[in-house]
Amino acid sequence: MKDLDALISEMRESEPYFSDNGFTAAVMAQIPTTRAVPLWKENAIMLAATAAGSAIAAWQIASAGVGQMLPDVSITMGTTHFAVAALAVYAFVGATMWVARREVI
């Protein structure tokens, strides 16, 4: 006759191992997807980097006098129009990046 302690000891030693069988996948499907860096921050950094790069490039072009080699631009578009167009391009690129990243997630 076994006493309770022997029975419990038998239980501890014979504890069954349950195969995962998709358990972990089911848990992972329920946990929210989060990013190490928030999406808005990542896009803001990308846009800021692009804007900074463009500014440096524009400054280099101006200082090298390359701008004088592009008379068509100054003739057909005023400075304001040119700035608005540049902002529109930035906004379009930013929006495209934002949509593309959302779809990846």
Add this chain to the structure above:
Amino acid sequence: MAVDEQDLVRRVVESRDRHAFGVLVKLHQSKLRYTLRQLTGWDEALADDLAQETFVRAYQSIRQFRGDAKFFTWLYRIAYNCFLAHHRSRKPEDSADEETLERHGGTRDDSIDLHRDFALALREFPPQQRMALHLHLQREMTHEEIAEMLDCPLGTVKSHIQRGREKLREKLAVWQTGTTP
């Protein structure tokens, strides 16, 4: 290769690393599911649902894990709270008992009979005593550890276990005579 659990937890806490959390789930799923089967009278479906809920809650609140206890101990506390919430919202236990016994009747597995009968015997106890008995007898946790985990006085835990053992001795008498039921 040995898995560094602390490193996995740190990766989840610091950068919400889903892969690291997946490894933690794989590491602990079997023991946690077993514990919940013990608490639910070996209701496999319910135990697995509660285990999933436990892991999801653990992920959501992992920043509250301070690392002063073992990860699994912390996980047990969440599992107990999930079980308790379910227990408070369920139907009367009598009907659930019959339901569970009937369900097991069709899929009897001799290799787990003792575990299942132990789980059914545990159903006679209130949730806190059930958990205390399981943690002490199966997981070999000390009275102090259990008192801390269940947030109840040490004396209550000791009394739960002492009285529980006496009752279990009666409930599992058929196993102690060596005659398989």
